[in-house]
Amino acid sequence: MTGGDVPNRPHYLGSDRLDDLARMITELTSELWILKDRNMVLEKLLAEAGVVTVESIDSYQPDAETAAHIAAERSALAARIFGAVLPNDQRLERELGTVHP
Amino acid sequence: MDMDLRQRRRASLEFLGSVQHFAGRTLQSAAAAQYEAAVPAPPDSLDERRESVHSTLDGSSVWEFDRFLTRWVAEEIYVRALPAIEEIRGGVEKWLDVARPSGTLTLDPDLVPPAYWEHGFHLAPGGWDGHDLMGPAISELVFAYVLTPGGVGAVRAGENLNDQRSQVAGETRRTDYEHVVELGASSGRFTFALRRRLPDARITAVELSESALRHAHALSADKGARIDWWQGAAEDTKLESGSADLVACYTLLHECPAEVNLQILAEAFRLLEPGGDLMISEIAPYEHQNAFRAVVLDWETENRGEPYWREVMALDLHRALADAGFVDIESYGVGGGVYPWVTRATKPAA
């Protein structure tokens, strides 16, 4: 029927599944961009309201406690993403390790 | 109209423009360089060129991702622009409901659009009129956010699509026309350029899409541009014979099957008074384009919802014009390049 029809969608990267994956990545990048755009808007509005300035965000130095908190989140992110190919029991174990009762 | 989109919609459409720009400028240029280095003396015929480019660039990531991203953007524009316009429907509808018109809008409630027109052109879900706000969605949002920064078809990234239409309008053979008929006007991107070029002429702009015409009519009111918008088919306008001294169209022909192109030329001939002029702007024939470029353009046929592109590009327009009765036929690139490309012809004086 229409040109938006999925069944007739050609593939461009060698296989339908590779195209599907690339579509997910373009969507993800798009979502990332929309968030970055929103973040810039937020910073601008916060600055206008006198709450923070872009400079105060840029020059912010985490204290020890905040730095540790950020580091833990960063490690968890890297482990989740690059660990996606690992066996499930390892992935579950890792994830359980992030639970703080 | 100024369409103030919500943050998410604005950012998501702007993103498409950036992706298309990157693909067109960086990836496609790299692919062209790879092809030209590998094949210094490419073949001439389109079939051989297609085979040569596709086999040479098979497995090239810049080429494959340029094509992939171009297709992705082409699909995605509707998925993003239509919700964006739905979200501000109230304001758009109010603006479309013209209080003080300039010129007229004539819709034909009995119109049965030709079947070839209704299919999924340009990958638009439901075709040209698949959504009641398709006209403003395409002409305000898609053009501004994606096509102008990103390029489309023969138009390269960053080129100003409206300037190109003004340049072409500047190529009419005369400036003292009394009645101009434009065929396939959409929401008037070229019509307004004709309006500026020919301030005293009456202009009738023919288009099938109701949503495009409503949008055009509202734009006319905003601009104070007197134009009569007329819903009808370019090949069967129902306008009076011999009533025009200029018939013009801008990128209409490649949207219709080749046989309909012949009917459109015949209709233009019928509409013109003896001595009247025809001016057509279309993609330049492939013999004026290099091999890589020709293949990239031809790719639109199967990959960007341009089902008639290939057959129309294969049409010998000069011959078709001569067969329709036109004389003084000439084609050239405005500004010395290949886009925009203009063809002019005249109906013999009686």
Ligand SMILES: C[S@@+](CC[C@H](N)C(=O)[O-])C[C@H]1O[C@@H](n2cnc3c(N)ncnc32)[C@H](O)[C@@H]1O
């Ligand atoms: C690519 S657009 C070009 C619009 C405009 N001339 C411009 O410069 O942007 C082609 C337009 O022609 C219209 N169209 C296609 N076939 C038509 C036909 N047979 N009669 C009238 N309009 C037609 C489409 O609805 C579309 O709005």
